[in-house]
Amino acid sequence: MPFPASHPALARALDAQGYREPTPVQAAVLEAEPGRDLLVSAQTGSGKTVAFGLAAAPTLLGDAERFGRAESPLALVIAPTRELALQVARELGWLYAEAGARIATCVGGMDARAEQRALAAGVHIVVGTPGRLRDHLERGNLDLSAARVVVLDEADEMLDMGFREDLEEILDAAPAERRTFLFSATIAKDIAALARRYQRDAVRIDTIRRDESHGDIEYRAVRVAPNDVEHAIVNLLRYFESPGALIFCATREQVRHLHGVLRERGFGVVQLSGELSQKERADALQALRDGHARACVATDVAARGLDLPELGLVIHAALPANTATLLHRSGRTGRAGRKGVSALVVPYTKRRQAERLLDLARVDVVWSGAPTPDEIRARDQARMLDDPLLAAEPAAEDLELGRRLLEGRSAEAVAAALVRLYRSRLPEPEELFDDGAPSGPEPRRERPPSNIPAADGVWFRLPVGRAKNADPKWLVPLICRLGHVTKADIGLIRIFDRETKFQIAPAAEARFLEAVRATADAGEMRIESTTPPAAQGPRQGPRPDRPPGKPRFAGKPGAGPRPKPPRGPKRPR
Known part of the structure; x- marks a missing residue:
């Protein structure tokens, strides 16, 4: 369906960006009663930024075509991480560009003095993280007395990260008559309590499908030997050859190690963890956006709020701790109508844990071994034969060079050289001990007899x-x-x-x-x-330290253990 009526300046921005119909959360927000607070359940990547940007426009602009002079902020958006805050600022930037909005960001790890100067110069919208916003508020740099709209994006993540006190101080500083939009993947008790305290008669909107899995995500459980986890990740990356892949680890140390392993094997890969500086994080994200890197290894905390371009593959190098983490990780792919794959690497020792996790998440999953080198090479051949370059119209310069290559060489020799060149740019797949056969019960096997005499080992x-x-x-x-x-x-x-x-x-x-x-x-x-x-087997005969025939217990034979003597009367206290 087409977009519902919205502010003219924003409607033109949507049209310029190619928006033809709203996502479920955008449609639900725009159909809500104007002027009300909003309590919205929505996943990352569902179009939330555009949704609350459109919902806030009538309150911020009214009937005006453009914003007036920028002074104290009219709108405040709070996000859990700097990456998400910067992403939200970019989205609101193009959405409100024709309305003349001045937008400032206040996020940890950036130059606080530059942020102070931007706030002093006057802004219409501020986007920031809780800690930095509270710092500017306490220093007198941020004045919320004119705020008409406050948005909490991914509120559940902010509470999980320990920002409750920061959020309460920021919300208490804003006018009571403002509109408050609260977006969260789940509405748990702490989120509901926050909504009761800071919202007035909010419209409840739920766009999360809990009775069915995401239709655009294919779940795979890949069983491997415990020492083959890294090899399985290599083969998954090679098999799918996604333009963007996100690999989740449990700890910083695992991120650092796996990043080194993949770089050693020739993958374009970056890492994100809490120990990196802001510049290192920014460089890593820019490499992903520019296409210089195609995979990112990260912890759950470091990957919060990331929206990677063309992300077609999520690999769980470490099993998620719970179903919410599984769905949140997997939800980074399969967006905007594109298909995605979420692959769990499951060591044999954690098979039952993975089965329970997937059952609780109610997702349809295919169990298999990791892709084999033969399967990967077959996919490589198919991808090469379908490469758009082979069907593109060659330029005159390319044709001339092609004729020179064919001078003194057969067409087959030139084609074979092209195949070698294509393969040389691809990391080699790994040999695994699992043959990739379908999973299922199989008889236990003992290892064949060894050349080592049993008595000598x-x-x-x-x-x-x-x-x-x-x-x-x-x-x-x-x-x-x-x-x-x-x-x-x-x-x-x-x-x-x-x-x-x-x-x-x-x-x-x-x-x-x-x-x-x-x-x-x-x-x-x-x-x-x-x-x-x-x-370790059952004992045969009497213990060597006990004389033959001596009963185990003292007393009459067959009498069993000696009974304990009766206790006397208790002493008075």
């Missing part, structure tokens, strides 16, 4: 067993990696419910012990020395 244990899908096909490469040994150094493997015992050749014992101590200090899975499995 030195026994060790791993703290994983059948309860965590232990299997020789991924245990053997894991032991080799952690202990710096080869398959030939590994003897018998015995898998129990909660642990696995295995043998190492005596000749390799010393270097194996040294290697596993080092990997344990680095946070890897701990390997310990242990006794042979037979020593």
Whole structure:
């Protein structure tokens, strides 16, 4: 449907940007009763900025075609992160350009003195983060006495980040008769309490579909051996070759490590984490927008508010902590009618955790192994044959160079050189121990007999067993990696419910012990020395430290444990 009637200057801006019909949240906001406060449930990427920009226009402009002289701010937008605040400012910039709006940003990590000068010169709209806005307010740089509209964007994120006191101080400084728009992915108890305190008779708008998954997002669960997680991420990036990919890790250390791994393999990748400076973050985001980088490795906190261009792939290198995080991460792709893929990398040891998470999220998911090198090369061939350059009309200069290339060479030789050039620019896929076959129950297998005599091997244990899908096909490469040994150094493997015992050749014992101590200090899975499995079985015959025939308990034979003597009367207190 076409856009509902809006302010003429904003309508022209929408038309210039190619907006033909509103998103669900935009339509719902524009159809709400004019002049009311708004309490809106909406996900990131649903068109919220344009929605509250359009809703605020009647209050800010009235019947005027353009804003008057810029003095104290008429509107304030509060966002959880600087990236989101800057993005909101850009969106409002083109939306209100024809109305002559002056917009200033106040965000952490930027030059506070430049922000102070901009506020002193007069602005119509201020966009900022809670901490920096509170700082300007307390220093007297920010005057909210004329504010007519206050917007809290992603209010749930701001409360989760501990900005409640900042928000309350800012809202208390604005006039009571203002309009307040509160946007949040969820309306939990703390959000509802904030709305009751600072909103008046708000219109409740809910645009989040909770009974069905996002129709434009394809969910995949990729099962891998615990030591193949990085290889699986490499192959996922290569298989999909998305113009933009976002990879989520649990910690800064994991972000730093995975960023290095992907750069080493030839990917254009940047990282975002809390330890980066503002300039480093800005450079990383600019590289993504310019196309110099096609993947971003980030923590959940650092990626809040990011809106990456052409984001077609989200990879969960670490499983989300809950369904809200899963849906929030995945919601970065599949926007504006484009399709997207959300891939969870699931080590065998976390299969059950992933299944529970996906069941609670009520998403349709396809389980599989990671893409194999053969599958990736087949996709590469198809992409090359469909490359638009092959169908484009060649320029005269290109034709002349093409004729020179064919002088003394066959067409097949030139084409083969083109194929080699195309492949040389692509990182090589990784070999994985999982063959990518469909997931499902399969019989437990013991490793084939070893050349190491059973009586000679030195026994060790791993703290994983059948309860965590232990299997020789991924245990053997894991032991080799952690202990710096080869398959030939590994003897018998015995898998129990909660642990696995295995043998190492005596000749390799010393270097194996040294290697596993080092990997344990680095946070890897701990390997310990242990006794042979037979020593753990049921005892046969009497204990060697007890004379034969002596009963276990003193007293008459067969009488069982000696009863405790009765207690005497309690002492008076």
